[in-house]
Amino acid sequence: MTDWTESTALIVIDMQKGFDDESFYGQRNNPECEANVAKLLEAWRSHDWPIVYVRHDSQNELSPIAPNRDGNGLKDEITGKPDLFVVKSTHSAFLGKPDLHGWLQENGIGGVAICGIQTNVCCETTARMASDLGYEVLFVSDATFTFDIVAPNHQVFRARELARYTQVNLQDDFAKVVFTAELLD
Numbered sequence: 757m758t759d760w761t762e763s764t765a766l767i768v769i770d771m772q773k774g775f776d777d778e779s780f781y782g783q784r785n786n787p788e789c790e791a792n793v794a795k796l797l798e799a800w801r802s803h804d805w806p807i808v809y810v811r812h813d814s815q816n817e818l819s820p821i822a823p824n825r826d827g828n829g830l831k832d833e834i835t836g837k838p839d840l841f842v843v844k845s846t847h848s849a850f851l852g853k854p855d856l857h858g859w860l861q862e863n864g865i866g867g868v869a870i871c872g873i874q875t876n877v878c879c880e881t882t883a884r885m886a887s888d889l890g891y892e893v894l895f896v897s898d899a900t901f902t903f904d905i906v907a908p909n910h911q912v913f914r915a916r917e918l919a920r921y922t923q924v925n926l927q928d929d930f931a932k933v934v935f936t937a938e939l940l941d
Contacts, residue, residue, distance in 0.1 A: 764894070765806040765865045766796055767856075769849055769872030769879050771834045772811060774820025774827020781820075783904045785875075785915035792899035792936040793871050794833040799940055801836065806865060808856065809838040810849040812878065847881035850889065857889055867892040869939070870931075871899035875915075876922045883931045893931035896939065897923055 771793060775781060800807050809830065813823045820827035840859050844852030860868070868886050870879055870893065879900050886893045902915045923933045
């Protein structure tokens with residue numbers, strides 16, 4: 757494994773105010789996500805390690821995270837200036853602008869620590885793509901959250917279950933699943 761130090765970028769994905777709109781997104785899990793992301797940001801900054809913010813500009817004009825909506829902005833816990841700010845309208849941060857992969861390569865960064873919203877969508881997709889591109893991936897599970905999903909057969913899958921499925925999907929093949937306290941020790 758890579759030495760998880762200056763060669764690891766913290767990628768903070770889609771930590772946007774609009775995701776607080778429960779009437780649009782539904783029930784979420786992990787109320788500690790924002791606090792855990794803030795702890796990670798503080799730790800990375802204290803070591804002057806690279807930080808990337810990613811913002812999702814939804815193409816759905818009714819979405820709370822559409823570019824013309826107040827919810828498009830980053831949550832209050834996401835402070836300071838990142839080393840790179842990526843804007844995307846797809847699931848993977850690697851398909852946004854500016855080019856995340858190119859920036860990581862130019863800066864000799866071989867690992868990424870992923871946190872943010874949604875665990876099983878943009879965070880998982882970015883982790884899988886990072887792995888496929890050759891990065892060593894830390895997936896900081898308790899620094900992510902997701903929402904309940906209703907399947908086509910009307911079965912409800914709870915957010916906490918979806919988060920566990922993501923951990924299982926990623927562990928070993930795509931990432932090392934970790935928790936905030938492990939990284940702060």
